[in-house]
Amino acid sequence: MGNCIICGTPVDGEICQSHEEDAVFEFRGTAASQLTPGRYYRGTVDGYADFGVFVDIGDHVTGLLHRSELDRRLESLDWEPGDDVFVQVLDVRDNGNVDLGWSIRQREREFRGELIETADGEYKPEDLEDDTDQAAENADEDVQESADEGAVQAGELQAAADEDESESNADSIDDQQPAAAETAGTVAGSGSVATESAAASTPTTEDAADAESEPEPALNRTTVDAIENQVGSVVRLEGEITGVRQTSGPTVFELSDETGTVECAAFEEAGVRAYPDVDVDDVVALEGEVEHHHGDLQVETETLDVLTDEDRETVKDRLESAIEEEARPADVAPLADHEAVTAVEDGIADAATEIRRAVMEARPIVVRHGATADGYVAGAAIERAVLPLIREKHTRDDAEYHYFERRPLDGRVYDMDAATSDVTSMLEARDRHGEQLPLVVLVDAGSTVESVDGYELLSLYDADALVIDDSRADDQITDAVDVAVAPSLAGVDIADTTSTALAANVAAHVNDDVRADLVHLPAVSYWENTPDEYLELATEAGYDETGISERREAVALEAYYQSYKDKRELVIDLLFGDDEGSERPRDGDLAAHVSEQFRDKLEAELETARENLTVRGVDDVTVSVLDTDAFTHRYNFPTTILLLDALHRSERDRTDPPYVTLGVGDDELHVRATEPVNVRDLGDAIAEAVPNGGVSVVGGRDGHVEFLPGERDAVREAALEALGETLA
Structure with a gap:
């Protein structure tokens, strides 16, 4: 037992x-x-x-x-x-x-x-080893006993020889002396040679001490990008710990140097934290053997030392120099000659630099974008540029799923709900997996003052944020984020700008190797009046107007379904296609199939909406009012926003300007007009006319008005009056 x-x-x-x-x-x-x-x-x-x-x-x-x-x-x-x-x-x-x-x-x-x-x-291994050791000990004893017996026998033979010699004739002794002396000399000489040989082969105590005190030569430092050719060898790495996670077996440290990131496994005992004093952001020197683990490179840690003082500064300076040299684009070369993009070239370079730095520092990147066609395509452009850099930086095959995440937003405001979700996720990742705090990138959203509270929550945890948006941004946003790429802040007309046009240019400077993959994306994002320069780029890349339109419509439809998910692989198939011979559908076939469903569903809703429009004339302004709760299917495609956009485009050409399409729901009011409308000013006018309506504006000058359902009729009439005064 x-x-x-x-x-x-x-x-x-x-x-x-x-x-x-x-x-x-x-x-x-x-x-x-x-x-x-x-x-x-x-x-x-x-x-x-x-x-x-x-x-x-x-x-x-x-x-x-x-x-x-x-x-x-x-x-x-x-x-x-x-x-x-x-x-x-x-x-x-x-x-x-x-x-x-x-x-x-x-x-x-x-x-x-x-x-x-x-x-x-x-x-137990030690039990069998004990048996083996005992057997070896017994064998040694047998050898010693044999040696002792041999010595006894040799002594007896020598005694017999001496006795024979003592019985020899005295005369013969004189004759035999030279021989005896020679024999004795030979025996003595043999003994002397054996003794000298043993002395030469056995180190003295002094020699052994010298051998033990001689230190092993120190390993030369190598870099992460060089260890692929050193599998099976012990290497020395110096860098920063960018992640720590405890498994049921070893503790896994992620070490980043100026060339890449590698996982280093250290074992104390199963499930027990190795090197508990080593944490994220520590600068260390690590020695270990390079191995393959489930197809990934990994270093089996033998020693791990935290560097301090001058040693630490040397490594930090090396890392910072490498990042500064590699992160910032050498120059800015926009995809096309587009005024809105040219006006924010510095912002594009700054945004690309921040994203590249995050990859180099092994910080996760979280892209938040609107759940629209423009938002999805813009987010996919950043994703297309970043993923290859992450694969190159990290040795783990699944690194792209750990260090990049794209999350659609409900609307175009980075509110406290979204920020709280991100903070919760990043703190959990830090505490459970030892990850660094992420860089949060807002695309096609987050450029108005309503998002400031969300950014402030991120800043309390020192998480960086940048925004890329074609909306009319608020000045306050420049102080709330690290980088803002928003042409409106540069005083440029944004009528022909999309967030994708901006994001694709940022992505091209994040990773120039994917520039050719991105050139058709700006054209995909325009529902009308696509700039000629973007159409030419798409045509040169092999996408005709039909192909561009099908991709836009297909993404718009898929953006509606499970709008909270990134649908990474599906969006990749729709926008970037696939190689011949792949088992996955060709991009053109897939886009054509999905876009056909888009048109069928949209046309059915448009027909219903047209039949239920109420046309009002207010101070020479024609306003078509749609009750979006009564005459749309609220939980079916298309969304209210997409429906109003399509309805306004289809009806405005039938009426002399100024023309307005007004969508009024139970607690929201959306406006589309042939002339620019500042929704903030509209909201102020409605609030003054309906002081008890709980009126507020969400999304800035391009946003929408929210109100209390009980004041719906009063809000609608106040909006009509304000529009008449503004646009007449």
């Missing part, structure tokens, strides 16, 4: 049944029948077949890890014959075949214990 090595429960053997899967076994049996199904074993890769991998379990048994048991494609395994791996024995068949299962744990340290399984049971 013994105790379980994990929980201490009394058991027959060394481990209880409930913890068998928590230990790894080394098999020293001689037959497959001696294996225990359900347990995990150390094995050695024997070879590959079309249907799986053969793994030797011990010296006498081979099992098959079938491809259906893998958590990845067989072709993606980086195992080589002879590699040590860990597998689970699923079944031992009657014919001796062994079925193996995949183990997510591929290091001994990720298990909670280690045992040796033999034909007659399991043993």
Whole structure:
């Protein structure tokens, strides 16, 4: 009777049944029948077949890890014959075949214990080692006894020889003296030579002390981008800790230097934090062996020291110099000659620099954008530029999902609800996974004073933010964010600007390698009056007007469904297409299919809306009023915003300007006009006329008016009067 090595429960053997899967076994049996199904074993890769991998379990048994048991494609395994791996024995068949299962744990340290399984049971490694040591000790004793017996026999023979010599004739002694002397000299000489030889081969105490005191040569520093060619070697890295996470086995540190980021595993014991004094932002020197772990490069940490004083400053200066040199674009080259973009060239360079710095510093990037066609395409442009840089920077295959996130917004205001959600997520990521605080990028949203509270919440945690928006921005926003790319702040007419036109230019300067992928995106974002320069870019890239229109409509429809999700892969397919021969749909086919649904759904709603428009003439201003709650399907596509935009475009050409389309719901009022309307001024006029209406403006001068449902009729009449006075 013994105790379980994990929980201490009394058991027959060394481990209880409930913890068998928590230990790894080394098999020293001689037959497959001696294996225990359900347990995990150390094995050695024997070879590959079309249907799986053969793994030797011990010296006498081979099992098959079938491809259906893998958590990845067989072709993606980086195992080589002879590699040590860990597998689970699923079944031992009657014919001796062994079925193996995949183990997510591929290091001994990720298990909670280690045992040796033999034909007659399991043993602790030290118990078998004790047996081996005892056997070796017994063998040494036998050798010593043999040596002692030999010495006794040699002594007896020498005594016999002496006795024979003493009985010799005295005369013969004189004759034999030279020979005896020669013989003695030979014997003595042999002994002297042996002694000198032993003395030469055995170091003196002084020599041993000198050998022990001689330090090993220090490792030269290497860089993260160079370790790919040093697998199996011990390297020294210097950099900043940009992430810490505790697994059920080792502690994983993310170390960033001026060339990249790599994960470094350090093991104290299963689930116990290694190097507890090392945390995010510490500058360290780390030595360890470079390995492949599940296809990713990883360093097995041997030493990890926090650098201070001059050593720390040396590394920090090296990192900062590299970031300054690489982060800022050498020059600004817009995608096209567009006045609104040219006016904010400095902002474009600043925004690109901030995004590139975040990637280089291993900070997550969170892109927030409106759930519209323009918002999605603008966000996708930034995503297209950043993801390759993240893949290049980090050694983890899934880094792009950890260090980049795109989250649609409900509306164009970065309010406290959105900011609270982001702060909660980033604090959880910091506390649970040791991640740094993110850079929050607002695209097609967040440029008005209503977003300031949200930015202030981010700033309390030292999280950076930048905004890229085509709306008429408020001056207060420049103090609330680190960078604002908003042409209206430069005094430029924004009538022919979209957020995508701005974001695509920023993205092109974040990553010049994807510039050719982005040139058609500005044209996709315009519902009408697309600037000629963007149409020419799209045409040169192989997108005709039909293709551009289909992509815009398809994205607009998909933006409506599950508007809170990024739909990364679907948006990529719609906007950027795919290679020939791919199993995924071609971009043109997909866009055409989805855009057809868009047109059918939109036209059905437009027909209903036209039949229920109320046309009013107010001071020479024609106003078409639509009751958006009574005469639209509130939970069906299209959204109120999209419907009003399409309705206004379709009706304005039938009426002399000024023409206004007014959408009035239970508690919201939206206005579209042929002449610019400052919604803030409109809101002030309504509030003055309806002081008890709870009137407020959301989204600044291009936003909408909110009010109390009980004052709906009064708000509508006040809006009509104010529009007449403003536009007449």
